[in-house]
Amino acid sequence: MPAERVPLLDADDEALLRLSRQRQLALSLEEMRAIQRHYRSLGREPTDVELETFAQTWSEHCVHKTFRGVIEYEGEVIRSLLRSTIARVTEELSPDWCFSVFEDNAGIVDFEGDYAIAFKVETHNHPSAIEPFGGAATGVGGVIRDILGVWGEPIANTDVLCFGPLDYPYERLPQGIKHPRFIFTHVVAGIGSYGNNMGIPTVNGAVLFDESYVGNPLVYCGTLGLVKKSCYMRSATPGDVLLLVGGRTGRDGIHGVTFASTELEEDAEEAFGTAVQIGDPIEEEKIKRAILQVRDERLGSAITDLGGGGLSSAVGEQAHRFGCGARVHLERVPLKYAGMKPWEIWVSESQERMLLIVPRRNLERVLEIFREEEVEASEIGELIPERVLRVYYGSEKVAEIDMDFLFGGLPEVRRKAEWAPPPLEEPEFEPPEPGEALLRVLSMPNVASKEEVIRTYDHEVKAQTVLKPLQGCFSGPGDAAVLKPLRHSWRGVAVSCGINPEYGKIDPYWMAASAIDEAVRNNLAVGGSRIALLDNFCWGSPEKPRNLGALVRAAKACYDIARAYGTPFISGKDSLYNESPMGSVTPTLLISAVGILEDVRRAVSMDFKERGASVYVLGMSRRELGGSQYYRMLGFLGRSVPRVVPQEARRTFRGVEEGIRRGLIRACHDVSEGGVGVALAEMCFSGGVGAEVELSRMPAESMRVDELLFSESNSRFIVEVARGMEEEFEELLRGCGAVFARLGVTGGRELVVRYEGREVVSLELERLRESWQSGVRV
Amino acid sequence: MSPRILVLRGPGTNCDAETVHALRELGAEPELVHVRRLVRTRALEAFEGLVIPGGFSYGDRIRSGAVLARMLSHALGRELQRFVDEGKPVLGICNGFQVLVETGVLPFGQVGEPALALMKNASARFEARWVHLLRCSDSELLGELPEVSEMPVANAEGRVVLPPGRAQEVLDELLQNSQVALRYCTPSGEPAEGRYPANPSGSFWDIAGLTTPNGRVLGMMPHPERAFSAYLHPCWTSGRGTEHGRVLLQGFVRCAGRA
Amino acid sequence: MKWEVRVAYRRGVQDPEGETTKSALEMLGYGCVEEVRSAKLFIIEGECTREEVEQMCRRLLANPVSQEYEIRRVE
Amino acid sequence: MKWEVRVAYRRGVQDPEGETTKSALEMLGYGCVEEVRSAKLFIIEGECTREEVEQMCRRLLANPVSQEYEIRRVE
Numbered sequence A: 001m002p003a004e005r006v007p008l009l010d011a012d013d014e015a016l017l018r019l020s021r022q023r024q025l026a027l028s029l030e031e032m033r034a035i036q037r038h039y040r041s042l043g044r045e046p047t048d049v050e051l052e053t054f055a056q057t058w059s060e061h062c063v064h065k066t067f068r069g070v071i072e073y074e075g076e077v078i079r080s081l082l083r084s085t086i087a088r089v090t091e092e093l094s095p096d097w098c099f100s101v102f103e104d105n106a107g108i109v110d111f112e113g114d115y116a117i118a119f120k121v122e123t124h125n126h127p128s129a130i131e132p133f134g135g136a137a138t139g140v141g142g143v144i145r146d147i148l149g150v151w152g153e154p155i156a157n158t159d160v161l162c163f164g165p166l167d168y169p170y171e172r173l174p175q176g177i178k179h180p181r182f183i184f185t186h187v188v189a190g191i192g193s194y195g196n197n198m199g200i201p202t203v204n205g206a207v208l209f210d211e212s213y214v215g216n217p218l219v220y221c222g223t224l225g226l227v228k229k230s231c232y233m234r235s236a237t238p239g240d241v242l243l244l245v246g247g248r249t250g251r252d253g254i255h256g257v258t259f260a261s262t263e264l265e266e267d268a269e270e271a272f273g274t275a276v277q278i279g280d281p282i283e284e285e286k287i288k289r290a291i292l293q294v295r296d297e298r299l300g301s302a303i304t305d306l307g308g309g310g311l312s313s314a315v316g317e318q319a320h321r322f323g324c325g326a327r328v329h330l331e332r333v334p335l336k337y338a339g340m341k342p343w344e345i346w347v348s349e350s351q352e353r354m355l356l357i358v359p360r361r362n363l364e365r366v367l368e369i370f371r372e373e374e375v376e377a378s379e380i381g382e383l384i385p386e387r388v389l390r391v392y393y394g395s396e397k398v399a400e401i402d403m404d405f406l407f408g409g410l411p412e413v414r415r416k417a418e419w420a421p422p423p424l425e426e427p428e429f430e431p432p433e434p435g436e437a438l439l440r441v442l443s444m445p446n447v448a449s450k451e452e453v454i455r456t457y458d459h460e461v462k463a464q465t466v467l468k469p470l471q472g473c474f475s476g477p478g479d480a481a482v483l484k485p486l487r488h489s490w491r492g493v494a495v496s497c498g499i500n501p502e503y504g505k506i507d508p509y510w511m512a513a514s515a516i517d518e519a520v521r522n523n524l525a526v527g528g529s530r531i532a533l534l535d536n537f538c539w540g541s542p543e544k545p546r547n548l549g550a551l552v553r554a555a556k557a558c559y560d561i562a563r564a565y566g567t568p569f570i571s572g573k574d575s576l577y578n579e580s581p582m583g584s585v586t587p588t589l590l591i592s593a594v595g596i597l598e599d600v601r602r603a604v605s606m607d608f609k610e611r612g613a614s615v616y617v618l619g620m621s622r623r624e625l626g627g628s629q630y631y632r633m634l635g636f637l638g639r640s641v642p643r644v645v646p647q648e649a650r651r652t653f654r655g656v657e658e659g660i661r662r663g664l665i666r667a668c669h670d671v672s673e674g675g676v677g678v679a680l681a682e683m684c685f686s687g688g689v690g691a692e693v694e695l696s697r698m699p700a701e702s703m704r705v706d707e708l709l710f711s712e713s714n715s716r717f718i719v720e721v722a723r724g725m726e727e728e729f730e731e732l733l734r735g736c737g738a739v740f741a742r743l744g745v746t747g748g749r750e751l752v753v754r755y756e757g758r759e760v761v762s763l764e765l766e767r768l769r770e771s772w773q774s775g776v777r778v
Numbered sequence B: 001m002s003p004r005i006l007v008l009r010g011p012g013t014n015c016d017a018e019t020v021h022a023l024r025e026l027g028a029e030p031e032l033v034h035v036r037r038l039v040r041t042r043a044l045e046a047f048e049g050l051v052i053p054g055g056f057s058y059g060d061r062i063r064s065g066a067v068l069a070r071m072l073s074h075a076l077g078r079e080l081q082r083f084v085d086e087g088k089p090v091l092g093i094c095n096g097f098q099v100l101v102e103t104g105v106l107p108f109g110q111v112g113e114p115a116l117a118l119m120k121n122a123s124a125r126f127e128a129r130w131v132h133l134l135r136c137s138d139s140e141l142l143g144e145l146p147e148v149s150e151m152p153v154a155n156a157e158g159r160v161v162l163p164p165g166r167a168q169e170v171l172d173e174l175l176q177n178s179q180v181a182l183r184y185c186t187p188s189g190e191p192a193e194g195r196y197p198a199n200p201s202g203s204f205w206d207i208a209g210l211t212t213p214n215g216r217v218l219g220m221m222p223h224p225e226r227a228f229s230a231y232l233h234p235c236w237t238s239g240r241g242t243e244h245g246r247v248l249l250q251g252f253v254r255c256a257g258r259a
Numbered sequence C, D: 001m002k003w004e005v006r007v008a009y010r011r012g013v014q015d016p017e018g019e020t021t022k023s024a025l026e027m028l029g030y031g032c033v034e035e036v037r038s039a040k041l042f043i044i045e046g047e048c049t050r051e052e053v054e055q056m057c058r059r060l061l062a063n064p065v066s067q068e069y070e071i072r073r074v075e
């Protein structure tokens, strides 16, 4: 099965583009020309294996051309958006507790002693659009391998899912697009199946609905891992063996990377049918055991997952990282079936495979470990001192690529970005009755209970989940999960997320600011501190200047807010071609946060605990209902998007952190979608304890009662303070300079809300809960 | 004396680490052994107790527990039968329960054809939630477990099905021998009577756990190792955490200590 | 040779997958559906005799308490 | 009327259930088995037309990207 020479030297521009398209290379004319120039200088035609290597290594998915390229934006020239915003936060903060940031498959922060925590979030959008079960399942499998790829033991999963409305009319679905309900049920089943089978608890996430996701759902999958710093091996040298472990290689998943870097079109099913995979979690479970054994015996010198681009990227990137080259023998790769071409073997993205690099003296023992777990392990080549990638198939050399060109020859991408505020107006309307409105907001799909999803995920396997996604005796919506990953220590990890694409429709800057704020406050609410962030951008094509403008604005907010909060980014990812025949997705930024608790026994859940305790609101409420669930329920978007005032927020955050540390706070819930009204209702029915509050006491701009109830201003919390502790608590908050007010007391079987003494809401816990539970049905 | 307990695993077993940890903390000497190795060494005899933990052995393919069960009864059938006959304690948790049913060991202690089935939950879904359990037998394996206890379930196939047409007959036999050890119930201890979510799987007669007639083999869908510390309980933040899983496992370890 | 083994719930045993499929179809507006039952199929290739396949069913593929099986030779 | 819908993964898509079944059968000593594939069956009763059943398959029962389905009228 020989490699093919691809005639490139004499091709004109049109022919170059045709070639890129026909072979699904997703390379631009500029890039094709660069390759052509390179081969002209070599005086020979490239092989198909070589061409494929460039397509993979230079794909948006692998090198983030947009984020690292040049962007012209409002007269400004940005060189590498990534370096000038996201990574800059971490660089400037340079916290000594960050063990590894941006260079590995996952970000890693110190935890306790020799232990560190790794965290990574990925997306698997296009595969989930066409094969939702397999796409989501392999999304989970893939991000777990990212953790294995830093020698980490996976300890928890997260998932954030964005779908079209579940009641979307079938008649309006374009050809080839699956109904949101079909996608929803199968994505949830896929995520549950992979995590449950592998025995990794799924502890945090979110589910959102918006019309723009009908043609292109978003599936974010995250995994946390436990890393032993003393067993973190990254020091490969020439002569070390390349060991391919795990499942067999097949045609599946070919061109997944270029698929992810292309817009979804009507014929996507046909064109990228091979990108579809189902996944085998049991295979990955076995691999995990073997890898952890290799880790504990310190037998490897490096490791990486096989994800996008398959062997071509994994081998190339590792060789590059260690400043050497590699020799690979493709005929040694175990195949699922005969007849695969060398280039197919080289770029296949078959699931459940990892690449280990092993000093030759350890090889025998490593192979024995894999045999014990019944996992195939094959020596496919080795690292070599020259900076060149030599790929063989039998005796034939099918590729010889200069590493410096492969990793340095990519023409700089230059794009234009623009942004103008959309022409939006603040609505004027007769406010509905507040109690009625509260019940309706509680059942809005984005607010309503996701219990039916959450319970199909095992969130307790490993017996480390101290705060679960559903909290309180009556299963309310927790802000963050808390894990206790070490047997010998009470130290805990808090995991949370923040996401609100509604705000992005008004201004992506404030959407990003709000997402960071939400992720951080969710984490603080359970007792997390020393928080690190991950960013995941899901955007429409960056070749549309408006999309790119939105991206620039969001990235700038990431810098401004994270810098002000002192929360470094440790990892992230972008997925930039989320387009379907129905247009671009709403720009969507997910921020995930990981924090530390000194002692999990101090963790705080969001449910009200006892009668007669004091209820406080922390933070300033503003008249900013643009993008709120309340407006959405009434059919408006508005324009007064919630902003963030970092200095003010930090004072509130300090109060919460310290209040929890001192044990003054018995219950804590962040105020997010649905505002104070929803937060209070959730705290009541989760704990089975009612409350009576007076809204006029809220520190707020002047506004109507319904606005007070449903404004989604950032950086706010509702807390329950134990009886008798009020004074100490208030003193603490004053000391922090935080804005706050005591709103009322807990007790009874109802939520009673007054405004200047007049009762505006009076609802039984049961009714509140029922509304909340009626929103999303699987 | 600390009993040696074999904790069996196969590909896809995934609750082994916490199970081993729990047993060790209770003073036992757990040893985690891969089924292939057990088949090679046939060392079952050397242990005082056997635990088959939860998970998805062989991916729950064909039926949950079926493949691991066949592996046991085919390659180790005689050893397993002897272990059971000698009255050494055996505990199957969740997937382990399914395995014991598929080997035939539960409910009548005979390696062979299964006499009942654990089928897909009535909801047709995997489901993770805490349940209340009614203690219905004085089997030593349950230790000091109170009349009503709390533990979490997490499974897709936990619905006990007795042979259709003969269900009542078989149930009567089980009851006569006091083999129904645990039933799903309400917080106040009334049997769930099939009602969701108190009975999360739709299990027949609310059966959550069964023993052999001599009470020495226990299979249960709920996970005691996940109810091992108060801070794993969903209401611990309200000061209402319990440790019923620890209590139950203590009973098992004590029993193994005497074996 | 090619055998098809079909494993289905015995009558009288609840078939949750069939039931949820039915209600999902109803939700989609297919009022015509009266009942849905689910079953599993194993397609086994190889030189196996019918007795061997019978045995496989009894020993592994079906649980005799809740399931029944049917064997068909297709090639 | 009674329809039988058979849904299976397309060739080339991994079938872990089939693979595990094969190796379990081998372990039990059935050396004759060369390949096992798994599939799902839905038996739908009711006055539905073939077009309706076709639609059910496309909308709910199968995903044409990774699976193929076959509809048979049995009664």
Ligand SMILES: Nc1ncnc2c1ncn2[C@@H]1O[C@H](COP(=O)(O)OP(=O)(O)O)[C@@H](O)[C@H]1O
Residues within 6 Å of the ligand: A158, A159, A160, A161, A202, A203, A204, A205, A206, A207, A446, A447, A448, A449, A450, A453, A454, A457, A468, A469, A470, A476, A477, A478, A479, A480, A481, A672, A673
């Ligand atoms: N897809 C999901 N997977 C896992 N947990 C989820 C998922 N969706 C929501 N959750 C959990 O449900 C709880 C409430 O989330 P959510 O409804 O988004 O509330 P809020 O908007 O108040 O943060 C959280 O614990 C969250 O982790």
Ligand SMILES: [Mg+2]
Residues within 6 Å of the ligand: A478, A479, A522, A670, A672
């Ligand atoms: Mg929240």
